[in-house]
Amino acid sequence: MEYILLIISAVLVNNFVLTQFLGICPFLGVSKDLATAAGMGGAVIFVMTLASAVTWGLQAFVLAPLHAEYLQTIAFILVIATFVQFVELVLKKTSPGLHKALGIYLPLITTNCAVLGVAVLNIKKEHNCLESITFGFGAALGFALALILFTGLREKIARSNPPQCFRGTAIALVTAGLLSLAFMGFAGLVKM
Amino acid sequence: MITLGALFNPRGGIHPAYHKDSTESLPVEAMPVPKSLYVALNQHLGAPSKPVVKKGDVVVRGQPLAEPAGYVSSWVHAPTSGVIRSVESRLTASGQLGPVVEIEADGRDEGLPCTSAPAEWRNLPARELVEMVLAGGVIGMGGAGFPTQVKLLPPQGKVIHTLIINGAECEPYLTADYRIMIEQSEKIRQGVEILHRILNATKVFIAVEDNKPAAISALEKAFRDFAGELAIVVVKTKYPQGAEKQLIYSCTRREVPSGGLPMDVGALVENVGTATAIVDAVVAHRPLVERIVTVTGDAIGQPKNVLARTGTSFRDLIAFCGGIRGNPGKVICGGPMMGVAQSSIDVGMNKTTSGLLLLSRAQIQQYSSMPCIGCGRCVQACPSGLLPCFLSENIEAENYGEAEALNVLDCIECGACAFECPAHRPLVQHMRMGKAKVLQRRRQREAKAGQKEKAS
């Protein structure tokens, strides 16, 4: 039950994109087409879940015993980068179309603050191994959900008619703001 | 023979004001042959006919003016006797330029000498009957103008087992088919017998909308002792009930597959007017050179059902019906839903011209450039199950790939969506443009694929 609440909290209440504003770059970058967004969501779920597990292990078994917590950031990024490179290799092999559509945003998951954020938050909230994985998975799920939701909205924005100066990213950011306003309704749903 | 209520109800549809009362009780009136006639050579679907006369030739009524220029094409005959004034590109009732033969009538209206006695068609083989239909220049008179002989010769492997006679006449204002059903129900019966003989169909349906009880009883009387399996289907009054695919669904609950033809579900639909034209062509060897036109609308002096020669100009038709009253907003060839707004009245009527409509400004649709407000009424009205609102937005944004994915090619351009649209968007125009662009893209894609194949 606790784990389910953790997931609900990460998906709805503390959605990484919509209430914590992490990972905005790919959120805006790959939300133009449903299939691409779903692919990105999948990639992020993979990277985030595994990175949560590995970084937790790295912290618990290497950094903490050796009192080298100050190396957290750089070591975590190393791990994340590996996973991202791995996903990139897999996608290039299995789904070149998706690989092409994701373009620069795929390697950019490395520097996606959402992924690093999950790893760091796991340590900060003193999650155990299973909690870390659950939290990582939930956060990634929330990211994917927000991405897919936003894709639908982007499609409608593409047909809308904003003033010249608001076209493109500007109106997308306004929309993200309104979406996050709507998600405020979930505030207080899970007290964690 | 039996009379059936509505069998199946196709999806969507609208209920416009019908305005049929001003002409439905008026008997058909024959119009004298006018001085000049403008006979278009592209009245039918398919290749325009090839002219066989030239400027200065003298012709008599029923003499061929042009011959078929392909398999899907038709003969065009002289509607009266006179001199050919010109054969050139002119404005036609479709709104486009097309080959037109201008005839100056000599006033004598002589016909071809009768070469053979009325044929005893019952003894002739089907093949010969089809030849006679072709020679008579018969085309679908409901509006599309598909050459009838092509429909009567299904390719190998296709069997037509259901014949549907279309008397729905769902377009508002028009009463031409209604008058045919009342005044010539016996002739329709003869036409059905000929079609029955050609096709050997197992089932015959005659579909009439339930707002035409007089036509139904006239048909019931004419067909009461018909030998084959025949049913008069009283379909629900709604637009576009008379559209070919919708009517097939109403009678058989079969859907013509996307991109297919009625014969793919074993059906053939003929308009009641076409049925009478077939009788003329087969029994009397008389080619199709005249038809009944409903001249109506609130800007015409005297609404009438007129029997007029093909090529009669709209100007002459209007003059015969009491001239223009007041200030017309639109002159429309055909009905108000699918007809073509004319930019000139010096245009000849076709074999497919079922009506000429003069509407005042108060009666007509005014299109605007307002954005879609997403009410979804077009979605509910669309008989094809499309999403006209999103289609039009995508086509406006030149997003033709998405338009293709939304099946724009399945649009039948009936106009139900634009009739309902509270934002008055020109949805049908969007669809037509989208269809053209999607087809163009497809051709380009195929050409490119062909090139690549060649290169590799």
Next chain:
Amino acid sequence: MELLIQTLIIGGTGLVCAAILAVAARFLSVHEDPRVEAVGNLLPGINCGTCGFAGCGEYARDIVLHGAPINLCKPGGSEIAAKIGASIGVQVPTDERQVAIVLCKGDDGAVKRGVDYNGLLDCSAAQQIGGNGKPCRYGCMGLASCARSCPVGAIEIRKGLAIVHPDLCISCAKCVSVCPRKLIRMIPESRSIHVLCSSMDRGPDVRKVCSVGCIACTLCAKAVNNQGISMKNNLAVVDYSVPLSDEGVIAKCPQHTLEKRVGGKGVCA
């Protein structure tokens, strides 16, 4: 000591990761022609699409793998074409610059509109219902589809008539395929004499609807002995394949359909 631990941790993690990736790369490698990337790097990368391909990358792939012409990149011009040619060893075709011209002169002053139009402001949409009420069935409708298709804004609609500014034209020919009445042609830039009409109606019919249309009087064709201007379907047609130098012919046209325009500095009606 501290330094050693740091080095060991980061180095060790990096080593493990590198090992994993090395193994993965071995099993998941994909081969791609290196020339595609080379050509792609030469292209401007703005994905304008004027070459007719879906972006620069696609065009690069087509050049290398399917032998597409190398001079299609308009923004890059001849300079980039030369570079691409050098990198993959293909000769650059050299031709005179082509510019678009609208062969109609019937603006709102010359053609009186008889019937109003109520529908989409798009040429091909209007053409499907026979035009937008301008009585000439061959001339420019002025609904600006060509102007919208022009990637550089070289087409202006002036008094209901499309006019190309040749100095801005990048010869992409997009407008040519957009015009439903086929009024736009690509011609060599140096050609200066044009018959600005496309109507195939007979003279009296043209006169009825347009004050500057070609009435097929044949004076111009006779003046040049059918060398460079010839009559075809009730219309004088300029043969742009050869230069036409005799400028006296312009004065011959009673309708002022013939006009002289050079390289963008010409007189536009």
Next chain:
Amino acid sequence: MTDSSAGWIVSPSPHTHSGDSVSRIMITVIVALVPSLVAGVIVFGWDTIRLTTICVATCVVAEYIVRTMMRRDIGITDWSAVVTGILLALNLPPTLPGWMAIVGSLSAIVVAKQLYGGIGYNLFNPALVGRCVLLISFPVAMTTWAVPAFVPNASAVDATTMATPLGAWKTAWASGNAPASFFETYPIRSLILGNRPGCVGETSVVALLLGGLILLWRRCISWHTPVLFIGTVAVFAGVLHQADPARNLPAAYHVFSGGIFLGAFFMATDMVTTPVTRSGMLIFGAGCGLITMIIRKWGGYPEGVSFSILIMNALTPLINRFTRPRTFGHKGREMEK
């Protein structure tokens, strides 16, 4: 008469029309809102008129100014800004300061509507965006409720304010106690008539239902969304009540209090921001009901209608995508290419 002087029109088909238009729909909505406005005036008095005037005036003026700045057609003749203004006013507590109402109206018209290009292009219901911006920015002012005109149980009232039924229930249980004399303070009859604290226009179920019927009769809305919205809330609340009658309000209380009727008939049926297909409307209504009840039961707010509709607005493009009707002559539903 010659052609050139005839002056008639060429246009694409069809040449005839049903006669309905956007401005007619908007005027019908305004007419349908009149009963609720009247009810608001009866229950909360002058504040109703004050807020409505401020919101409508701000919306119309803002729309006019923004359209002029964007150099677009001035679209205010379609009456949509008036509708937004009235709907926003009906969604505000009666005592809200005027300047806050102005802030809400500006968020509604400028941010939620005109930034996207005006009517037809907005993604979220403008009035609800206005309300939620206010709710998050001024939580105290937005949850201070005036005492209605005819209080059945005066003992539950301090001098000037009173809690809404849902608010009273939630606050009491937050501290672990059942609210005292709840069913005497808020009898079901006054919930239906509208004699209870709440937003200006959400209280009178009778008036809202009357308006909803006008919209249904004039074909401005279809029954799908409201029925599924209210039905889902009723079923959800009913199940909860069955499971634990002491802690959960009966279904009727959930349905008749809060903004369910206002939301179901006037906000969840907004044409622009809701699905176009019938099945989409069903999903939309059910989703609204579900999210409303989740927020009411487990969320931080006592009321969730506004947020639930906004969230479903965000889902609308996806719902439209996945509820495409089957095209005539095609085999299956093609959801996605």
